[in-house]
Amino acid sequence: AQRVTQPEKLLSVFKGAPVELKCNYSYSGSPELFWYVQYSRQRLQLLLRHISRESIKGFTADLNKGETSFHLKKPFAQEEDSAMYYCALSIGSGYSTLTFGKGTMLLVSP
Amino acid sequence: NAGVTQTPKFQVLKTGQSMTLQCAQDMNHEYMSWYRQDPGMGLRLIHYSVGAGITDQGEVPNGYNVSRSTTEDFPLRLLSAAPSQTSVYFCASRMTVRLGSPLHFGNGTRLTVT
Numbered sequence: 086a087q088r089v090t091q092p093e094k095l096l097s098v099f100k101g102a103p104v105e106l107k108c109n110y111s112y113s114g115s116p117e118l119f120w121y122v123q124y125s126r127q128r129l130q131l132l133l134r135h136i137s138r139e140s141i142k143g144f145t146a147d148l149n150k151g152e153t154s155f156h157l158k159k160p161f162a163q164e165e166d167s168a169m170y171y172c173a174l175s176i177g178s179g180y181s182t183l184t185f186g187k188g189t190m191l192l193v194s195p
Numbered sequence: 196n197a198g199v200t201q202t203p204k205f206q207v208l209k210t211g212q213s214m215t216l217q218c219a220q221d222m223n224h225e226y227m228s229w230y231r232q233d234p235g236m237g238l239r240l241i242h243y244s245v246g247a248g249i250t251d252q253g254e255v256p257n258g259y260n261v262s263r264s265t266t267e268d269f270p271l272r273l274l275s276a277a278p279s280q281t282s283v284y285f286c287a288s289r290m291t292v293r294l295g296s297p298l299h300f301g302n303g304t305r306l307t308v309t
Binding site (some may be wrong): 091171 | 228230235236237238239240243251283286288295297298300301302303
Protein backbone atom coordinates (compact mmCIF):
# COMPACT_ATOMS: atom_id res chain seq x y z
CA ALA A 86 0.00 0.00 0.00
CA GLN A 87 1.10 3.54 -0.62
CA ARG A 88 2.50 5.51 2.29
CA VAL A 89 3.42 9.14 2.98
CA THR A 90 6.06 10.07 5.52
CA GLN A 91 6.56 13.50 7.00
CA PRO A 92 9.49 13.00 9.35
CA GLU A 93 9.13 16.22 11.32
CA LYS A 94 6.21 16.77 13.67
CA LEU A 95 7.30 20.33 14.35
CA LEU A 96 9.49 22.78 12.47
CA SER A 97 10.29 26.07 14.17
CA VAL A 98 12.04 28.88 12.30
CA PHE A 99 12.50 32.62 12.55
CA LYS A 100 10.84 35.06 10.19
CA GLY A 101 12.88 35.47 7.03
CA ALA A 102 14.59 32.10 7.32
CA PRO A 103 14.27 29.46 4.60
CA VAL A 104 11.83 26.64 5.16
CA GLU A 105 11.81 23.08 3.90
CA LEU A 106 9.05 20.68 4.93
CA LYS A 107 9.98 17.15 4.02
CA CYS A 108 7.69 14.61 2.40
CA ASN A 109 8.64 11.14 1.20
CA TYR A 110 6.30 8.62 -0.33
CA SER A 111 6.33 4.95 -1.12
CA TYR A 112 4.76 4.02 -4.42
CA SER A 113 6.39 2.49 -7.45
CA GLY A 114 4.15 4.03 -10.09
CA SER A 115 3.36 7.61 -11.09
CA PRO A 116 1.69 9.34 -8.18
CA GLU A 117 -0.21 12.56 -7.82
CA LEU A 118 1.12 14.61 -4.94
CA PHE A 119 -0.40 17.48 -3.05
CA TRP A 120 0.38 19.79 -0.17
CA TYR A 121 -2.50 20.89 2.03
CA VAL A 122 -2.37 23.58 4.71
CA GLN A 123 -4.54 24.00 7.78
CA TYR A 124 -4.44 27.32 9.59
CA SER A 125 -5.54 27.39 13.20
CA ARG A 126 -9.02 25.84 13.55
CA GLN A 127 -9.78 26.20 9.85
CA ARG A 128 -10.54 23.68 7.16
CA LEU A 129 -7.78 22.08 5.17
CA GLN A 130 -7.11 23.84 1.92
CA LEU A 131 -5.02 22.94 -1.06
CA LEU A 132 -1.67 24.68 -1.23
CA LEU A 133 0.10 22.97 -4.13
CA ARG A 134 -0.21 20.05 -6.50
CA HIS A 135 2.74 18.67 -8.36
CA ILE A 136 0.98 18.54 -11.70
CA SER A 137 0.56 22.31 -11.75
CA ARG A 138 4.20 23.16 -10.98
CA GLU A 139 2.92 26.39 -9.49
CA SER A 140 4.09 28.66 -6.69
CA ILE A 141 1.50 29.61 -4.11
CA LYS A 142 2.22 32.12 -1.31
CA GLY A 143 5.90 31.77 -2.16
CA PHE A 144 5.90 28.00 -1.64
CA THR A 145 7.17 25.56 -4.25
CA ALA A 146 7.49 21.80 -4.34
CA ASP A 147 9.22 19.58 -6.87
CA LEU A 148 8.48 15.93 -7.37
CA ASN A 149 11.67 13.89 -7.28
CA LYS A 150 10.79 10.41 -8.47
CA GLY A 151 14.31 9.12 -7.91
CA GLU A 152 14.22 10.04 -4.23
CA THR A 153 10.42 9.58 -3.98
CA SER A 154 10.15 12.99 -2.38
CA PHE A 155 7.96 16.06 -2.67
CA HIS A 156 9.50 18.55 -0.27
CA LEU A 157 7.82 21.92 0.28
CA LYS A 158 10.10 24.94 0.22
CA LYS A 159 9.94 28.67 0.80
CA PRO A 160 12.98 30.93 0.72
CA PHE A 161 11.78 33.44 3.34
CA ALA A 162 9.25 32.36 5.96
CA GLN A 163 6.55 34.74 7.18
CA GLU A 164 4.69 34.65 10.49
CA GLU A 165 1.43 34.03 8.65
CA ASP A 166 2.89 30.79 7.31
CA SER A 167 2.50 29.24 10.75
CA ALA A 168 0.13 26.32 10.23
CA MET A 169 -0.12 22.55 9.94
CA TYR A 170 1.05 21.21 6.61
CA TYR A 171 0.03 17.86 5.20
CA CYS A 172 1.53 16.03 2.25
CA ALA A 173 -0.91 13.77 0.40
CA LEU A 174 -0.58 11.09 -2.25
CA SER A 175 -3.01 9.74 -4.80
CA ILE A 176 -2.06 6.82 -6.97
CA GLY A 177 -4.60 7.64 -9.64
CA SER A 178 -6.78 10.52 -10.66
CA GLY A 179 -10.42 10.94 -9.85
CA TYR A 180 -11.60 7.79 -8.16
CA SER A 181 -8.49 7.18 -6.13
CA THR A 182 -8.37 7.97 -2.44
CA LEU A 183 -5.81 10.36 -0.99
CA THR A 184 -3.37 9.12 1.61
CA PHE A 185 -2.11 11.77 3.99
CA GLY A 186 1.05 12.07 5.99
CA LYS A 187 0.86 12.79 9.70
CA GLY A 188 1.54 16.45 9.17
CA THR A 189 4.21 18.96 10.15
CA MET A 190 3.45 21.97 12.30
CA LEU A 191 5.37 25.01 11.08
CA LEU A 192 5.92 27.78 13.62
CA VAL A 193 7.44 31.01 12.39
CA SER A 194 8.65 33.30 15.15
CA PRO A 195 9.19 37.06 14.77
CA ASN B 196 -21.20 27.69 -4.42
CA ALA B 197 -21.19 26.82 -0.74
CA GLY B 198 -18.66 24.05 -1.37
CA VAL B 199 -18.65 21.31 1.26
CA THR B 200 -20.95 21.91 4.22
CA GLN B 201 -20.75 19.91 7.43
CA THR B 202 -23.14 19.93 10.37
CA PRO B 203 -22.97 20.13 13.30
CA LYS B 204 -19.75 22.00 14.08
CA PHE B 205 -19.56 20.62 17.61
CA GLN B 206 -21.15 17.62 19.29
CA VAL B 207 -20.85 15.93 22.66
CA LEU B 208 -22.11 12.38 23.02
CA LYS B 209 -22.24 9.88 25.81
CA THR B 210 -20.80 6.42 25.31
CA GLY B 211 -23.30 4.23 23.50
CA GLN B 212 -25.28 7.02 21.88
CA SER B 213 -25.68 7.15 18.13
CA MET B 214 -25.66 10.14 15.82
CA THR B 215 -25.23 11.18 12.21
CA LEU B 216 -22.74 13.72 10.92
CA GLN B 217 -24.08 15.47 7.87
CA CYS B 218 -22.11 16.39 4.76
CA ALA B 219 -23.37 18.06 1.62
CA GLN B 220 -21.60 19.42 -1.45
CA ASP B 221 -22.99 21.53 -4.28
CA MET B 222 -20.15 21.08 -6.79
CA ASN B 223 -21.55 17.95 -8.44
CA HIS B 224 -18.52 15.99 -7.29
CA GLU B 225 -18.78 12.24 -7.71
CA TYR B 226 -16.18 11.38 -5.08
CA MET B 227 -16.88 12.04 -1.40
CA SER B 228 -15.05 10.89 1.69
CA TRP B 229 -14.81 11.11 5.46
CA TYR B 230 -11.57 11.55 7.39
CA ARG B 231 -10.85 11.78 11.06
CA GLN B 232 -8.05 13.97 12.34
CA ASP B 233 -6.25 13.05 15.54
CA PRO B 234 -3.09 14.59 17.06
CA GLY B 235 0.00 12.80 15.86
CA MET B 236 -2.02 10.60 13.49
CA GLY B 237 -2.75 13.01 10.69
CA LEU B 238 -5.86 12.37 8.61
CA ARG B 239 -7.15 8.85 8.29
CA LEU B 240 -9.76 7.80 5.78
CA ILE B 241 -12.92 6.30 7.27
CA HIS B 242 -15.20 5.67 4.28
CA TYR B 243 -15.51 6.98 0.77
CA SER B 244 -17.89 6.95 -2.15
CA VAL B 245 -17.26 7.23 -5.89
CA GLY B 246 -20.88 7.91 -6.75
CA ALA B 247 -24.47 7.59 -5.64
CA GLY B 248 -25.16 4.10 -4.35
CA ILE B 249 -21.47 3.18 -4.11
CA THR B 250 -19.48 3.23 -0.86
CA ASP B 251 -16.30 1.58 0.33
CA GLN B 252 -14.20 1.32 3.46
CA GLY B 253 -11.10 3.33 4.15
CA GLU B 254 -8.36 2.80 6.68
CA VAL B 255 -10.43 3.06 9.89
CA PRO B 256 -14.05 2.08 9.12
CA ASN B 257 -14.99 0.23 12.29
CA GLY B 258 -17.82 1.83 14.25
CA TYR B 259 -18.99 3.97 11.34
CA ASN B 260 -21.55 3.54 8.59
CA VAL B 261 -22.15 5.60 5.47
CA SER B 262 -24.65 5.76 2.66
CA ARG B 263 -24.81 7.73 -0.58
CA SER B 264 -28.37 7.99 -1.80
CA THR B 265 -27.73 11.23 -3.72
CA THR B 266 -24.69 12.82 -5.34
CA GLU B 267 -24.89 15.76 -2.93
CA ASP B 268 -25.08 14.06 0.47
CA PHE B 269 -22.78 11.67 2.30
CA PRO B 270 -23.77 11.25 5.97
CA LEU B 271 -21.56 9.46 8.47
CA ARG B 272 -23.30 7.46 11.18
CA LEU B 273 -21.81 6.50 14.51
CA LEU B 274 -23.71 3.43 15.62
CA SER B 275 -22.67 3.29 19.29
CA ALA B 276 -20.26 6.06 20.21
CA ALA B 277 -17.06 5.23 22.08
CA PRO B 278 -14.47 7.55 23.67
CA SER B 279 -11.98 6.40 21.00
CA GLN B 280 -14.16 8.17 18.45
CA THR B 281 -13.45 11.55 20.01
CA SER B 282 -11.91 13.38 17.08
CA VAL B 283 -12.35 16.05 14.45
CA TYR B 284 -14.18 14.73 11.41
CA PHE B 285 -13.73 16.18 7.95
CA CYS B 286 -15.83 15.51 4.91
CA ALA B 287 -14.14 16.06 1.55
CA SER B 288 -15.17 15.80 -2.09
CA ARG B 289 -13.32 15.61 -5.36
CA MET B 290 -14.08 15.98 -9.03
CA THR B 291 -13.20 12.65 -10.53
CA VAL B 292 -12.44 13.29 -14.15
CA ARG B 293 -9.51 15.70 -13.95
CA LEU B 294 -5.94 14.64 -13.32
CA GLY B 295 -4.67 16.37 -10.23
CA SER B 296 -8.11 17.37 -8.99
CA PRO B 297 -7.79 18.20 -5.31
CA LEU B 298 -9.99 17.36 -2.37
CA HIS B 299 -12.28 20.11 -1.15
CA PHE B 300 -12.81 19.97 2.60
CA GLY B 301 -15.64 20.98 4.89
CA ASN B 302 -15.06 22.96 8.08
CA GLY B 303 -15.04 19.90 10.25
CA THR B 304 -17.10 18.52 13.14
CA ARG B 305 -15.48 18.36 16.56
CA LEU B 306 -16.89 15.34 18.35
CA THR B 307 -16.35 14.50 22.01
CA VAL B 308 -17.53 11.20 23.44
CA THR B 309 -17.65 11.00 27.24
